[in-house]
Structures are given as structure tokens and as C-alpha cells.
Amino acid sequence: RDLSFAGGMWVFPGGRIDDTDFDPEAPGNPDDADEAVENAARRAAAREAIEESGVEVDPTALRRWSHWTPPPLQDKRFSTAFFVAPAVAADVRVTIDDGEIRAHRWARPDEVIRRRDAGEVALAPPTFITLTQLLRHDSVARILDAAPTGPIEHFSTRVALR
Template structure:
């Protein structure tokens, strides 16, 4: 059996604001030539560099919780490089943690944080990031299902969670009160797409139980309309 590819640490920042019609979040469009989610709309973020640890070398274990301080630094740096935003690492609220599925060419252990939008305009770098939008979570999900935009599964699932809140204050409180959700998807191919199965699902360790009447935590990534289930 082929060994899983190595994992790099990364950080993502979910920037939210109170818009005229309710909660909005910042989405950035990655350049279509980028190998990892090229052309997709994502939250600001990227790899954690050695300098983010205050070191010249990367730690050997990318999965330990000891990476969180460096992830905050990296998230702030990436938000500035990609969107021109100036954030305070101390204001980032832990939201979730995602590990790219095994056997993918590029794998990341990514710390997701949420933060209120700072004062200032968004300015994309024009190279790695080509466009930006402030969108309500539901509008972004509808845009994906209509084929207007592409969303990676972690972004889709995150937007589903954000959609349960109406204001920035509610998002930050929910994130602060909730357990630090961890996702390391197991992928099951189906006709027209795949099912991304998360820990807590009855089929997580045994995909023969995919149709069982049992606890579910999964994303049906089957076009045209994706479906997230968590019971």
C-alpha cells in the first residue's frame, strides 16, 4: 500500500463583517494556474513558514497543537499578503482544523481561525489572488451550487457552519464556545462525485456502512448541489 504523502502546516483566516443585509465573509479567488485549488474561492491563508516559528527550520511534527502560535502569525501574514488586511494574531479565534486526505499530492494540516474584519479596504495581490468578494455564507453556497463559483470542501463546510449565525458577535461566540473541530476526511467515490466522510460518521472507518441508519458527519460532493450532513 502506498504511504501517505508528507504533511505541511498551514493557516487560514475566516474574516467576517456585519453587512447591510447580515453576516458577510471575505472570499478570495485563487489564480487558476495554482496547483492546489486553483480557480477556487477560499479564505485568506497559506503555508506556515519557518520564520513564523521564529526559527530557520520547520518542526518535524506538523500535527501537534504546539503549532497554533505560529499558525496565528502565518494567518496574519497571509491575510496581509493576499488581501492587504492588517490583523492582530491575538484576536484570532480558533475555529477548526483540517488535514488533507491521505494520498493527495499536496497535504496540509491547516489551522482555521475566525476574526472580525479590520478597518481598511481589501487589496488582492493580483498574482496568487485575482479577485475578492464579500458574500453572505448562504449566497456563497448558492453560487457554488449554481456553478458560478468553485469552493473546496473545507470552505463549503465552514460556510455551512457560518450560516447558522447572523452577526459577527454570534460567530465569535459560537467559535469560542464550541470544541475545536478536527477534520481528516476519508474519501468515498460515488457516481458523479465523492463523499467526504468525517470523524463521528458511522462510515468513517468502514465505508460499507455508508447507507446505514447511524450517526452521520459527511459532505456529499456530487454535482450540481452538494449536501452536508451532521447528526
């Protein structure tokens, strides 16, 4: 609740790409800036998962899912890549630091959406849309098969008055 961005909402671990996430020795075309940023984003996602939750994720197992940018009027703006990956071991221990993470729960997308609809949890729009997309698939294998191999879906949230 005290965070300056998405405080009190249930979100996926995240953060920013640091200079150390760029690896000039990474496989691929070193002259392809987009590929370098994507590889750095994978390493950043894995690093942030460890830093925020203690959960180790293999960056090479991450598959692109979507890309989000908030509306221009937002005070804090992020260019956010969402990835999917095979589940980590069932007995993995998540670290609660009472800083960025106050609680955690392993849950299926349908359970989180049900809890949101019941008013039990708040979800940021990217989290809600991503979970809704994942609901279209009945297994992790099908989600991974559905992950784009080419251009990914780009979302730009907008503010609307009702």
C-alpha cells in the same frame, strides 16, 4: 485556475507557518508545544492575510474554529487551521496580485453558498463546510461566541467514488 492547489476555487487566504512565526517571547507556557504551534498559526494567518490580500488582521483577535487535513492520497497535503475574527474595517482595500489572488469579494456565507449552488463559484470542501457552519449564526458576535475555547473540531476529507 493555474495554482497547483485549489486553482479556480474560492478559498480563504492561507499558507504555511514559517520559522519567523514562532515567538519565544509570546505569552503562555513556553514548554507547551501545542500552544506554541497555535500561536505561530495565528501569526502565520495574519501574515498570510497581509501577503495575499493586503488586509491587516490582529493575530490576537483570531479564534480557533476548526482544523483540516486532506486525504492521504492527495499529492499536496496541508494541516490547516481555520480561525474566525471580528470583521476588518468596511473601507479596507484588498490587493489583487494576479498570482495567488485573481479576484476577491466580501460576501456573507449565505450569498457564497447560494452562488455555489447556482454553479457560479467553486468551493473547496473546507471552505464549503466552514461557510455552512457559519450560517448557523446570525451575527459576527454569535460566531465569535461559538468559537471553541477547548478542543476544536478536526476534519479529514476523504475521496469517495460515486
